[in-house]
Amino acid sequence: MLQVGLCLIAALFVISITHWVYRWSNPKCNGNLPPGSMGWSLLGETLQCFFTPNHTCDTPAFIKSRIKRYGSIFRTSLVGLQVIVSTDSELSYMVFQQGQSFESWYPPSFTKVFGSQNLSSLYGSLHKYLKNMVLSVVSPESLKKILPEVESVATRHIEGWANKKTVELKTAVEDMIFELIGKMLISYDLEKSLVNLKKNFEAFIQGLISFPLEIPGTAFYKCLQGRKAVMVMLKNMLETRWAKPNKVNNDFFDYVLEELKQNDTILTEEIALDFMFLLLFVNYETTSKAIIMAIKFLTDNPRALKELTEEHEKIRRKRENQTVGLSWEEYKSMTFTFQLINETLRLANIAPLLFRKAVKDIKFKDYTIPSGWAVMVCPPAVHLDPVNYKDPLNFNPWRWEAKDLKSASTTFMAFGGGQRFCVGADFAKLQMAVFLHCLVTKYRWQAIKGGDIVRTPGLQFPNGFHATSESSYV
Ligand code: HEM
Numbered sequence: 001m002l003q004v005g006l007c008l009i010a011a012l013f014v015i016s017i018t019h020w021v022y023r024w025s026n027p028k029c030n031g032n033l034p035p036g037s038m039g040w041s042l043l044g045e046t047l048q049c050f051f052t053p054n055h056t057c058d059t060p061a062f063i064k065s066r067i068k069r070y071g072s073i074f075r076t077s078l079v080g081l082q083v084i085v086s087t088d089s090e091l092s093y094m095v096f097q098q099g100q101s102f103e104s105w106y107p108p109s110f111t112k113v114f115g116s117q118n119l120s121s122l123y124g125s126l127h128k129y130l131k132n133m134v135l136s137v138v139s140p141e142s143l144k145k146i147l148p149e150v151e152s153v154a155t156r157h158i159e160g161w162a163n164k165k166t167v168e169l170k171t172a173v174e175d176m177i178f179e180l181i182g183k184m185l186i187s188y189d190l191e192k193s194l195v196n197l198k199k200n201f202e203a204f205i206q207g208l209i210s211f212p213l214e215i216p217g218t219a220f221y222k223c224l225q226g227r228k229a230v231m232v233m234l235k236n237m238l239e240t241r242w243a244k245p246n247k248v249n250n251d252f253f254d255y256v257l258e259e260l261k262q263n264d265t266i267l268t269e270e271i272a273l274d275f276m277f278l279l280l281f282v283n284y285e286t287t288s289k290a291i292i293m294a295i296k297f298l299t300d301n302p303r304a305l306k307e308l309t310e311e312h313e314k315i316r317r318k319r320e321n322q323t324v325g326l327s328w329e330e331y332k333s334m335t336f337t338f339q340l341i342n343e344t345l346r347l348a349n350i351a352p353l354l355f356r357k358a359v360k361d362i363k364f365k366d367y368t369i370p371s372g373w374a375v376m377v378c379p380p381a382v383h384l385d386p387v388n389y390k391d392p393l394n395f396n397p398w399r400w401e402a403k404d405l406k407s408a409s410t411t412f413m414a415f416g417g418g419q420r421f422c423v424g425a426d427f428a429k430l431q432m433a434v435f436l437h438c439l440v441t442k443y444r445w446q447a448i449k450g451g452d453i454v455r456t457p458g459l460q461f462p463n464g465f466h467a468t469s470e471s472s473y474v
């Protein structure tokens with residue numbers, strides 16, 4: 001009797017598991033679910049090859065093989081989440097534009113990493129409020145004031161490189177960007193500070209798009225530890241500044257503190273600290289990678305380097321007073337530079353994946369995206385589609401000369417789109433353009449080793465970028 005009972009329980013168990021696996025693999029949908037496979041239940045298809053490192057600029061192989069099998073829109077599961085993947089430029093554009101149908105959302109491992117206050121999925125008034133705070137420091141008016149500061153930091157660093165025989169450009173660029181934004185945001189001083197902020201950020205970034213396994217030794221674990229250390233530093237900084245209310249630092253943190261002091265503010269200390277962390281991170285991580293990729297592309301494309309150098313030498317020669325720095329008008333006149341920046345961002349795909357969540361059933365062409373599902377937009381698939389860009393893996397800044405900019409709005413999404421369009425886009429471009437100006441007018445380099453990339457799928461430079469180095473001042 002007991003045996004029969006046990007058998008029955010076992011059978012029920014097997015049936016319910018099978019049922020669950022079946023439900024997972026064949027989700028309900030009032031309409032036509034995009035094709036695809038839900039993989040091996042809980043772990044989804046993650047382990048198969050999503051995080052497999054790849055050394056090319058190409059669309060991740062995981063995505064590519066599924067586009068071949070299912071078309072440009074398909075379903076999958078990642079780390080136990082049901083996801084619709086969009087590699088279609090029209091659907092991706094729609095996802096960005098329709099903020100009411102697709103709310104901002106990130107996988108739980110991201111929210112864990114970016115703070116309990118769910119900064120990445122903020123919506124409504126708080127989102128608007130924080131966005132306006134950032135806009136106030138990166139508005140065109142503010143950027144005009146920041147330009148000389150960017151130029152002076154870039155000049156000082158590049159002259160430093162020119163005085164050495166060889167330079168590891170990856171670290172050198174990161175140090176430069178870190179100094180600039182650390183100073184602007186929190187008056188961080190590398191020499192004087194007790195906490196090695198950059199080292200903690202590196203640990204954080206290494207594990208950011210890795211498999212979210214929180215066990216000592218894994219990249220994800222180090223990522224959380226790195227964040228913890230930075231947060232402790234920011235909290236101490238906040239307390240120090242509360243204690244000395246009259247000391248003026250003239251940085252963004254001061255401005256945040258002022259906001260915190262307001263009686264009717266919706267900002268809390270916790271949100272403010274998460275927000276500072278996010279800003280330090282996006283500034284540092286994205287801009288330095290974009291600049292390193294630009295150097296890499298220039299190294300591999302002498303014709304582009306030549307045209308860029310000519311554009312900037314012309315700006316310099318035209319200047320009447322050589323001791324005066326770059327002007328706003330000169331900055332705005334850098335036509336080829338901006339083409340080169342677009343082309344660099346198109347191929348670099350610094351944000352390889354963007355997430356949203358469908359808040360209702362959404363029809364697109366023949367398909368229905370069920371309410372509650374995650375939507376993952378994959379910009380590299382759009383940027384590297386030969387329909388959108390001829391010969392897509394080729395670095396060709398001149399293609400932007402002829403580019404129909406109306407179509408560019410749906411086929412270029414390096415900065416996202418819609419309501420969540422990157423607030424820092426203009427600031428990032430300014431940093432890149434000013435840096436490139438200083439680079440090609442003051443400096444010559446030759447690659448020795450490194451410069452290879454790895455995508456996991458986040459962009460990384462495992463072996464740095466070593467170059468011989470000399471000044472080009474005559
Ligand atoms: C080349 C450099 C950069 C790239 C490629 C980049 C890319 C992006 C992308 C793709 C998004 C959209 C995220 C989404 O839709 O979920 C975004 C949002 C954002 N970016 Fe950037 N970014 C860059 C530089 C910066 C800089 C320098 C700042 C600093 C001010 C910044 C601040 C932000 C903020 C605050 C958001 C959130 C906007 C919102 O949710 O409304 N970014 N960025």
Ligand SMILES: *[C@@H]1O[C@H](CO)[C@@H](O)[C@H](O)[C@H]1NC(C)=O
Nearest residue numbers: 054055056058059060061064
């Ligand atoms: C890297 O990606 C390309 C294009 O998606 C693919 O052909 C190649 O097999 C991938 N390499 C590895 C090691 O996965």
Ligand SMILES: *[C@@H]1O[C@H](CO)[C@@H](O)[C@H](O)[C@H]1NC(C)=O
Nearest residue numbers: 111115116117118119121270
């Ligand atoms: C974060 O978001 C989740 C789900 O949206 C919610 O359950 C949780 O309470 C939020 N956490 C905070 C601190 O707001």
Ligand SMILES: *[C@@H]1O[C@H](CO)[C@@H](O)[C@H](O)[C@H]1NC(C)=O
Nearest residue numbers: 258259260261262263264265
């Ligand atoms: C905040 O409220 C306190 C007491 O209610 C008041 O003394 C103070 O002036 C207010 N501060 C501001 C900035 O409104």
Ligand SMILES: *[C@@H]1O[C@H](CO)[C@@H](O)[C@H](O)[C@H]1NC(C)=O
Nearest residue numbers: 319320321322323324325326
């Ligand atoms: C060039 O500009 C500098 C700094 O603005 C100024 O001190 C100097 O007098 C100027 N020289 C000429 C020749 O105008």
Ligand SMILES: *[C@@H]1O[C@H](CO)[C@@H](O)[C@H](O)[C@H]1NC(C)=O
Nearest residue numbers: 338339342400405408409412
């Ligand atoms: C770069 O791309 C953006 C977005 O599509 C576009 O508005 C801009 O005009 C492009 N810049 C150049 C120089 O083509």
